Amino acid sequence: MARILIVDDEESILKSLRRLLAITPCTAGGKVFPLTVDAYSDPAQALENAFETPYDLVLSDFRMPGMDGVAFLKEFRELQPNAARLILSGYTDLNGLIAAINDAGIMRFIAKPWNDYDLVTTIAQALALQELQNETQQIADEARLKKGxxxxxDYERKRLEALEPGITRVHWGPDGSVMLDPEALKGD
Structure with missing residues (x-):
């Protein structure tokens, strides 16, 4: 089961994408990817959820109030570097697209309005590629472990981080103490 995250400030877009992905098989190379879809209209809430929930793929709108898609995907990439990242937009801003590719490491830009078949195929291909890259990394890490x-x-840390993003991160306080919930302390 592949878990994907969709972020768009327009509720109608989120509903449309959820409906499409619920009824359309997501297949690539003969493999079917059953999907679990989480959708958020607020990028900050999506990031908060991504701190605790591992995703295989994230699809973000490019232009959103408060935090644009590039900024969101950059932060998401810090939390979950192994997840595939796609961006969706009704605007063709070349500089923004270049930033999305270079800064956020997106795999693909999808234009609004999208073609349903192309969107689902793109998601399936991104999931297949990401799965292959993760398997390759695992094999390479096992070989490096054997080689010394x-x-x-480090091998165990990488394995745990892949299973539970953020589990190996430690937030240090200014006095050297470990902060369990740095967000809760911001109000102090």
Missing amino acids: SLSAE
Whole structure:
């Protein structure tokens, strides 16, 4: 089961995408990707959820109030670097597209209005590519572990981080203490 995150400030777009992905099989290379879809209209809430929930793919709108798609995907990439990232937009801003590719590492730009078949195929291809890249990384890490160029601790840290994004991050306080919830302390 592939878990995907969709972020768009327009509720109608979110409903349309959820409906499309619920009724259309997501297949690539003969493999079917059953989907679990989480959708948010607020990028900050989506990031908060992404801190606790691992995703295989994220699809974000480009222009949103408060935080644009590039800024959102950059932050998402910090939390979950192994998830595929796609951007959706009704605008063709070349500089914004270049920033999305270079800064946020998107795999593909999808134009609004989208073609249903192309969108689902793009998602399936991105999931297949990401799965292959993750498998390749796992095999490479196992080889480095056997060779001794990767420690058992680093191997385990990478494995845990892939399963539960954010689990290996530590937030240090100014006095050297470990902060369990840095957001809760911002109001102090």
